[in-house]
Amino acid sequence: MSKIGQKIKTFRLKARKTQGELAEVLGISVPAFSKIENGITDVNSARIIQLAILFKVNAGAFFEETDDQRDETERKQELLLKQQQATISELQGKLITCFEEKDELQKRIRETEAEVVKH
Structure with a gap:
């Protein structure tokens, strides 16, 4: 409707x-x-x-919105904001994990290079 x-x-x-x-x-x-x-x-x-x-x-x-329609619009916007915040938090977590994995890989590369130089 x-x-x-x-x-x-x-x-x-x-x-x-x-x-x-x-x-x-x-x-x-x-x-x-x-x-x-x-x-x-x-x-x-x-x-x-x-x-x-x-x-x-x-x-x-x-054409005017009723209070109920405004309330519903606000509820939808709040829900969307919460979903976006959750997505941002999830992506931040993944980004931190990627940096940690990158650091770990660089450490292994240095260790491997050091082993190669020894032999």
């Missing part, structure tokens, strides 16, 4: 209207209205203005 479709549904339910009632006022079929609410059909600006008038809201209200 699109964000605009969600808003339309929220406003419709708040107004205690059925899809059929609004579809009739807008001059469209119930399936067409359902597709708008479910985000299957995009809503043009003229339709948004019609809906804003019907719901007695500013047309911009269809």
